[in-house]
Amino acid sequence: MIIELGHFALILALAVALLQAGLTLTGAARNDLNLMAAGRLAAMAQFALIALAFATLVHAYFVSDFSVANVAENSSSAKPLLYKLTSVWGNHEGSMVLWVLILAVYGAAVAWFGDAMPPRLCARVLGVKALIAIGFLLFILLTSNPFLRLSPAPEEGMGLNPILQDPGLAFHPPFLYLGYVGNSVAFAFAVAALIDGRVDAAWARWVRPWTLASWCCLTLGIAMGSWWAYYTLGWGGWWFWDPVENASLMPWLAGTALLHSAIVVERRDTLKSWTILLAILTFSLSLVGTFLVRSGVLTSVHAFAHDPRRGIFILVLLCIAIGGSLALYAWRAPTLEPGGVFAPISREGALLLNNLILASCCATVFIGTLYPLFLDAVGGPKLSVGYPFFDRTFVPLMIPLLLAVGIGPLLAWKRGDVLGALQRLWAAFAAVIAAMLIAFYLSHGGPVLSVLGIGIAAWVGGAAMVELADRLRLFRAPWAEVARRALAQPRASYGMTLAHFGLAVTVAGIAASGFEQQSIALLHLGQTLPVAGYMLRFDGIGKHEGVNFTADRGDFTLLDGTRVVAQLAPERRFFPLQQQTVSKTAIHTNLLADFYLALGDPDDKGGWAVRAYWKPLVPFIWIGGVIMAFGGAVSLSDRRWRVGVAARRAAKGALPVDGSRV
Amino acid sequence: MSWRRAPYLLPLIAFVALAVYLSRGLAPGYNPELLPSALIDKPAPSFDLAGLKGEARLSNQAFADEIVFVNFFASWCVPCRAESPVLMDLARRDVIVLYGIDYKDKPEDAEKFLQQYGDPYRRIGVDENGRTAIDFGAYGVPETYAIDRTGRIRWRHVGPLTADVVTKEILPLLRELGAS
Numbered sequence: 001m002i003i004e005l006g007h008f009a010l011i012l013a014l015a016v017a018l019l020q021a022g023l024t025l026t027g028a029a030r031n032d033l034n035l036m037a038a039g040r041l042a043a044m045a046q047f048a049l050i051a052l053a054f055a056t057l058v059h060a061y062f063v064s065d066f067s068v069a070n071v072a073e074n075s076s077s078a079k080p081l082l083y084k085l086t087s088v089w090g091n092h093e094g095s096m097v098l099w100v101l102i103l104a105v106y107g108a109a110v111a112w113f114g115d116a117m118p119p120r121l122c123a124r125v126l127g128v129k130a131l132i133a134i135g136f137l138l139f140i141l142l143t144s145n146p147f148l149r150l151s152p153a154p155e156e157g158m159g160l161n162p163i164l165q166d167p168g169l170a171f172h173p174p175f176l177y178l179g180y181v182g183n184s185v186a187f188a189f190a191v192a193a194l195i196d197g198r199v200d201a202a203w204a205r206w207v208r209p210w211t212l213a214s215w216c217c218l219t220l221g222i223a224m225g226s227w228w229a230y231y232t233l234g235w236g237g238w239w240f241w242d243p244v245e246n247a248s249l250m251p252w253l254a255g256t257a258l259l260h261s262a263i264v265v266e267r268r269d270t271l272k273s274w275t276i277l278l279a280i281l282t283f284s285l286s287l288v289g290t291f292l293v294r295s296g297v298l299t300s301v302h303a304f305a306h307d308p309r310r311g312i313f314i315l316v317l318l319c320i321a322i323g324g325s326l327a328l329y330a331w332r333a334p335t336l337e338p339g340g341v342f343a344p345i346s347r348e349g350a351l352l353l354n355n356l357i358l359a360s361c362c363a364t365v366f367i368g369t370l371y372p373l374f375l376d377a378v379g380g381p382k383l384s385v386g387y388p389f390f391d392r393t394f395v396p397l398m399i400p401l402l403l404a405v406g407i408g409p410l411l412a413w414k415r416g417d418v419l420g421a422l423q424r425l426w427a428a429f430a431a432v433i434a435a436m437l438i439a440f441y442l443s444h445g446g447p448v449l450s451v452l453g454i455g456i457a458a459w460v461g462g463a464a465m466v467e468l469a470d471r472l473r474l475f476r477a478p479w480a481e482v483a484r485r486a487l488a489q490p491r492a493s494y495g496m497t498l499a500h501f502g503l504a505v506t507v508a509g510i511a512a513s514g515f516e517q518q519s520i521a522l523l524h525l526g527q528t529l530p531v532a533g534y535m536l537r538f539d540g541i542g543k544h545e546g547v548n549f550t551a552d553r554g555d556f557t558l559l560d561g562t563r564v565v566a567q568l569a570p571e572r573r574f575f576p577l578q579q580q581t582v583s584k585t586a587i588h589t590n591l592l593a594d595f596y597l598a599l600g601d602p603d604d605k606g607g608w609a610v611r612a613y614w615k616p617l618v619p620f621i622w623i624g625g626v627i628m629a630f631g632g633a634v635s636l637s638d639r640r641w642r643v644g645v646a647a648r649r650a651a652k653g654a655l656p657v658d659g660s661r662v
Numbered sequence: 663m664s665w666r667r668a669p670y671l672l673p674l675i676a677f678v679a680l681a682v683y684l685s686r687g688l689a690p691g692y693n694p695e696l697l698p699s700a701l702i703d704k705p706a707p708s709f710d711l712a713g714l715k716g717e718a719r720l721s722n723q724a725f726a727d728e729i730v731f732v733n734f735f736a737s738w739c740v741p742c743r744a745e746s747p748v749l750m751d752l753a754r755r756d757v758i759v760l761y762g763i764d765y766k767d768k769p770e771d772a773e774k775f776l777q778q779y780g781d782p783y784r785r786i787g788v789d790e791n792g793r794t795a796i797d798f799g800a801y802g803v804p805e806t807y808a809i810d811r812t813g814r815i816r817w818r819h820v821g822p823l824t825a826d827v828v829t830k831e832i833l834p835l836l837r838e839l840g841a842s
Contacts, residue, residue, distance in 0.1 A: 237738075240740050242740045322681075333670045601778075611774065
């Protein structure tokens, strides 16, 4: 009964979405405030209904109601509670419901904060979002309905793919979706602006917080996914250029470009049509990401089913959403007024360079990911892809971007002075040399590329610090003055410093992967294995029972001389329901380096294959991601405040007083 | 329409081209894993590759008078991990003769990969620059080809092998080739 209620709520949500589209778009066209206000209520009602539908599905998983086909196919009664709940989005149908739920959350949030916005802009944004919701609700109800019953109900469910039964992955999809779907807000703003035919600084100020919010979530989601791959796949790699990973990277790159170009629109009233195009592309890439994963046009390890019927539906949705918005763009964008001019060497120029490089990176990933699909059109499949492709294309593109990221924030608007900026960056140069020498010394002359990578990371991080010190007039003004400036700085500029510093931390983590050391051996009880100056002792092996698996668990001690550093217990888990073995690695970290241990197969003479890695700085990869997302959040907290102030000041006819650069 | 508008049309044109292109992949009956090979029923391209871990070289001379399967894999290839249990099962049950070609990979990485996921291959050739994969017309990894007793390619599968592919395609193929 409860699940039927959810089904009904979802159908009702579709009806409300239709109503919402009608109310808001007509209201905006006729400038009818009552219709537009009703449209905002509809957005909130739509959220309530989809939340109800989602809650009934969660309930069905919670009580393991196997009469619901979706539960029977994806859950089982003997499973930890956490994974019963995360199974809701561990499958195609449930994840689509989560998708529309998040869409509705953003819609309701736009409606909620809509008071401060021009009513027609708000109405059009909600109208566009309602159109997206209609498409995806139809998709769920017609091709991917999770509310269907099974009769007779099976005794036991088929369980969740064991590789997905992991805390890291439990919260990875929600964050990823918050990021993907959050891009729909910027998209809706872009389409609304095209309908309106007007893009100005106020528009950019409205669109930026939403873009920031989804960017933060996407950053966290990608970091979580990569961390999961690192400790689950038992391989020690953290990025595989897998189509599904690339699908999340593309909107991230486009979204990062959008964040930066929106600054130019806000501050200098230029690059408008490019920003609009980026907003459309960012969401389009999010949709393509969904499409790539769900339709089965690409093969991947991810656990979603292949179904061409869904693929066709999604392709039609994509064509309408992307094709429609790009057609609107082709029609209306030329009418947007061009804004202020600027010299190539200027803050705008640097941001444009950032955009061009990020867009190129994004195109590279796009081509590499869709390469298997492109092949049979060009006839001669004479290319190869995989990490060799990305290493040779993506990485060289990132280097100029990372070099520029240090200089850009120090350039003035309109016309900048590169030499002056470089002079001010002497401390960053010193940091680069020091970091490279230290890396070279500690790694005993390790790989040149890794040492250079550490140097680039020091450049980005050092320049971020120099820029902050410059703004605060640190060491140049009296301390009281510095403190006053520190308090007066807008949070957005701290956000930028944090985000750029986080980028430096991530780059350092990536660069240091060249310094890793590894040992692989067949160990017998009591034997030791030297790894990177430590000794690993094999103390024992035993059977271990989990809720829904049995495991071989090894006991290892990591020794530094005679001092015990850590006890490690890697496992090989066997899931009888799925007949699948999953490696559970043991990782000891001190946040500066990881000691990574995976248990392999036994031989028949009591020996066990053991792979041990010492990975310096590898935690920095994810710590940097978290710092970036935190920087975004700090900037966001400023924006929300400023949005209100800007609106109030504008009402008084005054311009916002503004010391920020971001 | 003035020329000033033309650049604004480019994104739309690019998208339409892409959509038309992608829609082919969704045409009824189209399965990306069943891409036909131009080489079906043609003699397998000749190759001569260094063996992995210092083993003997692998060339198609080795395939004489046997039905063999050639599997392209790489340690960096995630779907290859997904298919490894299926390959291991085939090897354990001695159903097929399987040769591996390690595609664009560092041999030491490949050895680690095989240590962890098991080595189902009779022998492995190292295709470090991807030439042999190009000669076979491989789209990527994993990809599997069946070669009959006369050295002709009879079957090709793009993407990871699954238990389903084994029962529905490989076993019937073996019966067919065994009978002829």
